Amino acid sequence: MNYRLLILVLGTFIIGTDDFVIAGLLPNIASDMNVTIAVAGQLVTAFAIAYAIGAPVLGTLTFNMPVKTLLVLSMFVFTSANGLSAIVTSFELLFVTRVIAALAAAVFTPLAMAASTSLVPDTMRGKALSFVIAGITVGLILGAPIGTWIGNAMTWRYSFVFVAVVSFVTVIGILIFLPKIEREASVSIKERLKSFNKMIVLTLSVSVIGTTGGFMTYTYIAPIITEITNIENISIFLLLLGIGALFGNLVGGYLTDRIGAPTTLKLSLFGFAILLAALSLLPVLNPSTLAIVLVGLISLLWGIPGFGMNPALNAFLISLNPTQASMILSFSASALYMGIGLGAIVGGGVIRFSSVNYVGLGSSILVIVALMIFIFVNRAVNKKATTANPTV
Template sequence: MRLRLLLLALGTFAVGTDGMVIAGILPLVSDDLDVSVSAAGQMITVFALAYAVLAPVLATVTAKWPRLRTLLTALVVFTVANALSALAPTFGLLLATRVLAAVGAALYTPTANAVATALVPPERRGRAIATVMGGLTVATALGVPLGTWIGRTDWRLTMWLVTALGAAAFAGVGLMLRGLPAPQPSPGLRTRLAPLGDRRVLGAAATTFLVFLAVQTVFIYFTVAAEPATGGDQSKLTLLLLVSGAFSVVGSSFGGRVVDRWGPRAVILTGGAVAAAVTLAQPWLMRSMATAVIASAVNPLAGWSVAVALPARLVALDPPAAPLLLSLNSSALYLGVAGGGVTGSAAIAVLGERWFPFASTLLMLAAIALAAATTRRAASAPADPARSAFVLGKS
């Protein structure tokens, strides 16, 4: 059983690496395809936007498909799309392949979560989902720096790495996940979107959007922000991404613990304030490698703690509707990622390459203000252990 969950996690590792590694190879894409770094950053925007829009639609369209068929179809689309990305001769075609990759990713991840819950008894569902979604966290810690290092001379090698990961996941899932339980009846698209009529849900989803918009405004253009410290050295950039990834893992684990102890509201407000302070100081922290390492550690530590608290807050609003609420949280998250490419590009154009992190500071402060205005202290009480495990796994 553990092996089957790990094979599902290999797929989410491939998806997570694909979604985040682009930030480490933007200058190489820019030089090779003769576009600006800001334009190259739209690769992340189109991927995330397509994911956010298509995830609930694809879940509805494929609801009656056998789960193995859905997983394998998703991985075929994802793997072929990344191979096409590696071969793309023009930037326009590259963007088109990123949309196709998002189709595979948006179909795979929710299905993998559903399969994980079907493979284990109810009391182990939270841990099962945590194992599968752990692939995304490990992608931040390992996949992004590895992909950046492999593509340090040719960004296309990074896309071939993701292609290989997708192919490996396809082989493992195809061989080891036969005989999966039939899918349960799935709600229609209208039902999936119905919780948005609740102002509390809308406020929570909007907070998720603003938090990830703030985070991605800087992360997508991390190579630009880190330029004073790295001097364009891809090895130094890889080191900073490795530190960032490692502390993302730490932040996710730490966030789960403090959410259980203090509640989502306190974690969102405190972690958000720390993240805002780091981006405010980033123009000075990124002047040397020593202080850049500190910034690369503290920012994801705070940010991923908040990332755990955001879905915990949503689930606390209506626990029986947790799956629907968490799917909305995922869409808001990817909309924030998509918007980050645009806001980061605009901030660079208006504020310049050194000062553009200030835009992230303002967005995070807006998220904190919205969270403070739309939550109550009483609503921040820690959730029960089973619910917390479920929430952590989905974050």
């Protein structure tokens, strides 16, 4: 594999870290900024929605800029935003720096994926792409627990310092190691919208609703786990979740090839709903060794269906319109981040009007709704295929 891909992987790794580490720092940020956990959770909303909107819009607006220049500029802005996040004195300013970081990440990540394919032979493009995407998952597995540990060992501000330092190393690496990279053909937002149809929109809604359910719980995982176990530093649980997420990506891809995307997605959503609901049942146990073990087990298992559904969902989306695969996947990424942002809002609402003990149950209900929508979509697609090919 081309060694120059490593610098792009480092970039997606630290973006994944920056995205996911907030969940482990929420109690500390809320306390330091004198806001509630629910309000602090809107930092996740700010990042996710800014990314969801920024990816297609900024990708089009910056299309005429050279790839290497844009990679350097976006990562430098990302570095600066995280550096500022470490020193801001108000929650409002922290909110702004999170939005700036998200917009920079929205430019860098898809560009890094596209750049990776130009650094290797045509026969290795798929591997190069998966390699760069894996950086985000590694950010969840290693980066988020490391950042959470730093934040708990010192203060949450040093977690952002950690992100800023690694981001700056990425900037230097791009400047030194990456060659000039040619642009692909320009695609306008109007052309992107041509890839839509009713079934694709409904399938994207499955992604939004299912992700909203999952990130209702993930955003507030720190107070949820602390409530059940009395453990404040949850970095070990985040590590277990990350391991499950990596395994889930592999299993999801394997099952998609073996039993099909629809079956894999249905199994993933059903299993995910059960595990999320279980987190609302565990508070009936007093904090104990048993409670800690069960939370650890759920954290490990949660990542399998939670991340295993992504390969299946994207494979199903592509099957709906194979000629517009890249466009559909770009909107799939936006749907994912929209769900992340909505998860923080809805989860915060549940906490505000009830307690953290009901977040898991609310998450489970939303995932079940996503499952019901997908069952309808899959039946409609199969019916249409049977009508079009009655002999099949």
